[in-house]
Amino acid sequence: MRMTSECVVQHWHTTFLEVSVILRSKPTPFVGLLTEIVNQGKLVSDEIIINLLSKRLETGEAKGESGFILDGFPRTIRQAEILDEVTDIDLVINLKLPESVLLEKCLGRRICSECGKNFNVASINFKSENGRPGISMAPLPPPPQCVSKLITRSDDTEAVVKERLRVYNEQSQPLEEFYHLQGKLLEFDLPGGIPESWPKLLEALNLDEHEEKRSAAA
Ligand SMILES: [Zn+2]
CATH class of the missing domain: 3.40.50.300 (P-loop containing nucleotide triphosphate hydrolases)
Structure with a gap:
């Protein structure tokens, strides 16, 4: 649901971190290896991903970024557990079809x-x-x-x-239970494409009033 993430980012003025993009862009000694691994669709070790991600988050914080959205990560309980050690996740949205x-x-x-x-x-x-x-x-x-x-x-x-x-x-899928137990999971049944989903998602996030004000001001 990349498009939906991009809409959320625009709305919140947050930073959209697509993990596969970070892996391709980070100029480290790993990069040649990583590019090869990611392009082949192979699994990159959790430690390498988290290492790059936490560096990226630190850089963002130093630049004054107010928040971030992760798309495509974490994909396993193990990754979620390591992620919890490097940053605080406020909310997890499960976009369902x-x-x-x-x-x-x-x-x-x-x-x-x-x-x-x-x-x-x-x-x-x-x-x-x-x-x-x-x-x-x-x-x-x-x-x-x-x-x-x-x-x-x-x-x-x-x-x-x-x-x-x-x-x-x-x-x-076990991540759904993992984040549910942490009280962070928002289940969202997608009603259609972006035009149909976007207003309903804002509503679910209690952001629709904010959106109306912005539209009225525009
Ligand atoms: Zn054409």
Whole structure:
């Protein structure tokens, strides 16, 4: 949910730390090795990640950054435990979508082989179910000049997406309980794409009044 994180960052004027980006950007003796590891999608040791992250947080604090949002980290209980030793996390937002919707959305991704732009041909209309509100996500169709040049990324296959979900359920889902027990977990059922989700997320964070004032002032 990178786009949602970017919206939150804009709203709060916080710093968006995407861990894979930090790993690629940090100029350390590790960097060559790290770039190689990250690009290959291999696991970087928790100690290396935390080491780089805490240095990045220190630098940010020295520059007067008022806060930060981590996206894509921590992914395991072990990482969360080490993270607790280097910084205080105020809130964890669990952005939730049913697996069937995630799968459909991933399988709908297309890239134009000529201009490189991303599109999505999936049209999601998920009926409300067991108290979970319905979800609607409009497709992001390509313009006419791109239609004949669309390709699918090799890892946007059902098998790969299902494997990612399996790894999430095995390694990352226990984090929900971990942060719930710390009283920091906010569960958020995504109602759709960013236009549908953003106002509801602000509401869930009790930031919607603030948003209205800002809009009125703009
Ligand atoms: Zn194109």
